[in-house]
Amino acid sequence: MKSIKKQSGAVLVVGLVMVLVLSVVVIVSSKTTILQQKMTSNLRDKELAFQSAETALRAGEHFLDDSTETALKAIVFDGTTAGYHNYNIVRDLTQESDWQNLTTLESTHALSQVKQKPVYIIEHISGIKPLGGSLQAATPEDSLYYRVTAKSKGGTDASLAILQTVYKK
DSSP, X not given: OOOOOOOOOHHHHHHXXXXXXXXXXXXXHHHHHHHHHHHHHXXXXXXXXXXXXXXXXXXXXXXXXXXXXXXXXXXXXXXXXXXXXXXXXXXXXXXXXXXXXXXXXXXXXXXXXXXXXXXXEEEEEOOOOOOOSOOSOOOOOOOOXXXXXXXXXXXXXTOEEXXXXXXXX
């Protein structure tokens, strides 16, 4: 008859420790992967908002570029015509809440994944005096300077891009 040795269970303990270590590694790596996915998604939303606002900004510039000086002088920039306003130094367009009382123009070219179509406004900036070397007294001109401001959201409401440019005709 063979003698049966008493088993101490060392293999079982080593196996359980290895399973525990592997479980911790899997949990940590899955949390890292989820965090990276969220960061990538937020970056995508930010880029969508920026590119969409850029599209609206270019639409405003193309409108100004394609319009004649006579046609631009005929536009009433008081906000009664959608999207056309007089420049107001107090107006701060860096927050979405500042856009609530403004009439806007909608960009016709929009990215398909954005939350809403990008919008823009064109403001007429009056009274700019051009620089010159004359000794004559400077008089305000009827300038053809415009500020185009565009706003867009990305794939979510949390991503907002607001871009501005000054355009001289």
